[in-house]
Amino acid sequence: MGLSTAYSPAGSGLVPGPLGAGAGAARRRSAQVRRPRLATVRCSVDAAKQVQDGVATAVAAEAPASRKECFGVFCNIYDLKAEDKTKSWKKLVNIAVSGAAGMISNHLLFKLASGEVFGLDQPIALKLLGSERSFQALEGVAMELEDSLYPLLREVSIGIDPYEVFQDVDWALLIGAKPRGPGMERAALLDINGQIFADQGKALNAVASRNVKVLVVGNPCNTNALICLKNAPNIPAKNFHALTRLDENRAKCQLALKAGVFYDKVSNVTIWGNHSTTQVPDFLNAKIDGRPVKEVIQDTKWLEEFTMTVQKRGGALIQKWGRSSAASTAVSIVDAIKSLVTPTPEGDWFSTGVYTTGNPYGIAEDIVFSMPCRSKGDGDYELATDVSMDDFLWERIKKSEAELLAEKKCVAHLTGEGDAFCDLPEDTMLPGEK
Template identity: 40%
Template sequence: MVSPVTVMITGAAGQIGYALAPQVCRGAMLGPDTPIILHLLDIAPAETALKGVAMELVDAAYPLVKKIVATVNLEEACKGVDVAVMVGGFPRGPGMERKDVMAKNVAIYKGQASALQEHASPDVKVVVVANPANTNALILSNYAPKIPKENVTCLTRLDHNRALGQVSERTGVPVSDVKNCIIWGNHSSTQYPDVNHATAGGKSVRELVNDDEYLNGEFVTTVQQRGAAIIAARKFSSALSAASSVCDHVRDWVHGTPEGTWTSMGVISPGGDAGYGVEAGLMYSFPVTCAGGKWSIVQGLAIDDRSRSLMDATAAELKEEKTMAEELIAAM
């Protein structure tokens, strides 16, 4: 018998949480044979909606689900958690400055860090989804020092999957045969979607597309701006694809990436050559492979001058965010 895995979703009454919880319960995250104990957390004003989500999950009668805990109590939600999906955060509203949003999220993630460290499993795996995802993850990691640094990540798999999808549409190759696109840097409009090492149907994407102007221009901006384009089309954020990519992120982390294939994850940079020259301590998206429940940055990839410039630009934004967060914490 496989022991149940306790999964926590914060912001569970929101759009992403509502899309994510059923996928977790069906085994999309941890596999069809892994039983689940599901912890759903949201803020007090969303308590009634949260109860409604829990009611629907009960009504769906998922065989893998052994227990559902729906709560507005952070400590209760974090108790015994093996996988923490941090969807909840303070969104940017009309007229809000970037610093205002950062200040709200610094406080939220500092508090959640303490609760996870105190109540979660010692080897809890954390993926931060709420924006600014990289910096929220960095704050959480810094204020939960008992949780191994490598166990705190942020979601750039959504951007990675978007890149795979764009290559598939451009080439006509099924997305299952598109491999090794890379998202470097921040989960923001400065991210660098890189196809220099990618293949489609076993062939180089650069050679197959044979259009550097497209790959260096429209492709990059399409991936960078895809979230905004979906909001413009749907009038809502990309909840479905975000939820699916969270499952992909955790599944590959826990069960491993296929041989010869890598994914993109926001992880703590080790600095130096191992971190492709990215300053140590930044939460930066790299190409990684996963095995045995651990990730490793893919090493030895050739980086051309154009790529170096784009990688440095997104690192500079992350450094600015990190400095801002540190200043806000110091002022608390």
């Protein structure tokens, strides 16, 4: 397999190259209104410099003509099928990560490269999306990935234009978002970040794999995911996810702690709704060692306060650690992906924020709502139907639904549904969430 990426010197404008020059891609892109940006998909920054210095000219000269824009360790040509060690490997998977110079990505990228997520027979291409401001840091990340010598990591490219970075990607992990400044209203944040996800949705629609799986981490992630999918009508809405897995993991840990068992005994935990303080960690359906939580934990007061306990975890961590929880967020992203690419253990399920269309629970249609799902491991999922509902659970679910419907009205200008009308009841961001 030959792997290809395009290198364009910063400031040179858009240089046609393997990543941007396919006829189909060009056609798709011409239909897009685009802000001009630096064309900056590159690999192996140091190598590019060396070429300028005349050091690596031998390598450049040896490379075939079609690849002469590209240099560096991740741009080398080789044939995985020709080697015993790699010939049984799967086809390269292309993974885009936005906010790639941030702390969550700094954990996540190395996990993706190590094989921990997609398995030890799955070669990986990482496409890192950053901003002009973060571009140097992106180069640093790419250099550290080079120095890590991960055998499965076969391509790294970096850029600031989603139309280039998202080209043919199989996964888009959308982490980058603006943090809320002091005194900023939630509506303003929805607007600023919503614009980012509208743009990225358009870019995915134009250039990504037709079956790309999109995981939105940047907050407010449910509504960002909704904006993103509305701007990508050619990609199935079912392929978009908002990350609520960190909430699920924290809920499992607290249930284990309270029950005095190890956390691997806790199953069937659902986070319902919005990734905000209206989220609903579900202890009605959750099980501990196969038994209903309410049988094992009879402390009703604790159970009623459980939602608060889970929500406060992030804030408590920030207090301790002085910054938000990048490492465990990255772990939860890994868990969210693995849940889609490995079969769900029999009887269990996982939480993910997905597009509501024909859901069996009676939750409003046309929003992104976290619900219990199962997967065969093919990247797809089905909603779990064997769930119970009671008044306490349903009331809270409706509250989170109301919030998401209000958020949706607030971003109508970004989803193509008319003028925005913003009437958000209260500030429901999780403490410290970006």
